Amino acid sequence: MSSFAENVDEKVTLENMMQKRGSQKWNTYDPDVIPLYFCSPDYPVPTEVKDAASKAINDECFEYPWFPETVEAMAETTRTKYGIESTAEDLMVVPGVMPSLWLSTMYACKPGDEVILPSMIFGPFIRAIDYVNAKPVYHELRQEENWRFDIERLKELITKKTKLIFVCNPHNPTGRVMTKEELKGIADIAVDHDLIVASDELHADIIYDGRKHISIASLGPEIADKTISIYGLSKTFGLAGMQIGWLVATNKVILEGINKVAGDLIQGTTSISLAIAHAVLTKCDHYIPPLVEYLQELRDYGTKRLNTMNNVEVGSPEGTYVLWPNISGYGLSSSEMSEYLLKTGRVATTDGSRHGPTGEGYLRVIFPTSKTIFNEGLDRMEEALSKL
Numbered sequence: 187m188s189s190f191a192e193n194v195d196e197k198v199t200l201e202n203m204m205q206k207r208g209s210q211k212w213n214t215y216d217p218d219v220i221p222l223y224f225c226s227p228d229y230p231v232p233t234e235v236k237d238a239a240s241k242a243i244n245d246e247c248f249e250y251p252w253f254p255e256t257v258e259a260m261a262e263t264t265r266t267k268y269g270i271e272s273t274a275e276d277l278m279v280v281p282g283v284m285p286s287l288w289l290s291t292m293y294a295c296k297p298g299d300e301v302i303l304p305s306m307i308f309g310p311f312i313r314a315i316d317y318v319n320a321k322p323v324y325h326e327l328r329q330e331e332n333w334r335f336d337i338e339r340l341k342e343l344i345t346k347k348t349k350l351i352f353v354c355n356p357h358n359p360t361g362r363v364m365t366k367e368e369l370k371g372i373a374d375i376a377v378d379h380d381l382i383v384a385s386d387e388l389h390a391d392i393i394y395d396g397r398k399h400i401s402i403a404s405l406g407p408e409i410a411d412k413t414i415s416i417y418g419l420s421k422t423f424g425l426a427g428m429q430i431g432w433l434v435a436t437n438k439v440i441l442e443g444i445n446k447v448a449g450d451l452i453q454g455t456t457s458i459s460l461a462i463a464h465a466v467l468t469k470c471d472h473y474i475p476p477l478v479e480y481l482q483e484l485r486d487y488g489t490k491r492l493n494t495m496n497n498v499e500v501g502s503p504e505g506t507y508v509l510w511p512n513i514s515g516y517g518l519s520s521s522e523m524s525e526y527l528l529k530t531g532r533v534a535t536t537d538g539s540r541h542g543p544t545g546e547g548y549l550r551v552i553f554p555t556s557k558t559i560f561n562e563g564l565d566r567m568e569e570a571l572s573k574l
């Protein structure tokens with residue numbers, strides 16, 4: 187067993203989690219509810235994170251921040267890990283990934299413009315489009331196609347009003363990891379039709395079965411010139427409360443436009459967060475392989491368990507820590523099912539209909555916790571479902 191797994195098994199117990207302070211995941215519902223609904227890991231953060239935070243506090247890093255070394259580390263990560271030819275001049279620090287989705291939409295769209303996005307998607311993508319009074323145009327993801335982007339169907343969605351294509355790779359909520367061919371198809375369309383691509387790659391570290399993450403902007407200078415690549419540290423390192431993210435646009439016009447939209451409203455992130463980000467990006471790569479190994483076991487276990495439950499069908503996610511079971515066989519809506527599981531099973535899941543127009547019939551089940559807690563959550567689901 188890896189020391190990561192030992193540490194998780196020792197520290198991520200139900201008793202410890204129920205006393206966890208400052209965590210939405212563990213405090214939104216009654217303490218006896220198992221939260222398999224919040225996309226946030228329960229794992230102890232790397233010790234380097236705690237050391238960096240303590241040092242920043244002891245050094246009284248509370249002023250307007252000045253951390254050029256963190257911006258350099260983000261640029262270095264963008265180049266070496268994501269393969270995008272870029273420098274620190276091409277990036278903007280943002281307080282988490284969600285603001286980047288909003289900034290990209292506000293920059294690229296005016297009212298009436300059209301945005302193409304997957305028909306199952308993380309909710310804030312949809313809210314950002316609504317906010318600017320643009321129109322979401324959904325590319326239908328199909329279970330029988332393993333949730334891939336179908337390039338021919340995508341082409342049919344382009345109109346004169348299309349301005350932006352949203353990519354979420356790896357994809358929340360289906361766990362799909364996009365192939366080079368799919369990304370190349372999207373890139374060709376964006377270049378041919380002069381569209382901007384906003385690519386949320388927040389889950390890029392969590393990839394299973396030896397697959398590789400590919401950034402769409404790494405495919406060549408033409409598509410890099412059209413792409414806003416979006417990164418953050420919340421999912422891998424359990425740092426959502428630190429609000430750390432960055433976006434990359436090698437096209438100066440796009441980056442300047444986004445900076446203008448951000449104005450004085452969004453000004454990077456806090457000094458403590460920037461100190462932590464530096465430690466993560468320069469010292470914490472060692473944390474990722476045992477994390478992914480642990481998650482892959484949970485993925486296999488969760489997929490197997492869910493598929494043995496009556497009327498539940500789930501595919502095996504290629505990345506992320508999201509399971510997306512089809513529960514339509516029960517004849518309940520997704521919202522009725524998640525309510526039922528919460529009330530009867532004391533287990534919290536997310537209603538799939540909150541994830542776009544084809545999310546009805548699905549539940550989102552999040553599993554980055556200990557094996558014991560995940561097992562308890564699945565036992566409760568199974569028992570509640572057996573009563574239906």
Ligand SMILES: Cc1ncc(COP(=O)(O)O)c(C=O)c1O
Nearest residue numbers: 225282283284308358388418420
């Ligand atoms: C695909 C995706 N993008 C963005 C976010 C939010 O990221 P952040 O907490 O960095 O704003 C999430 C959180 O679940 C997510 O799954």
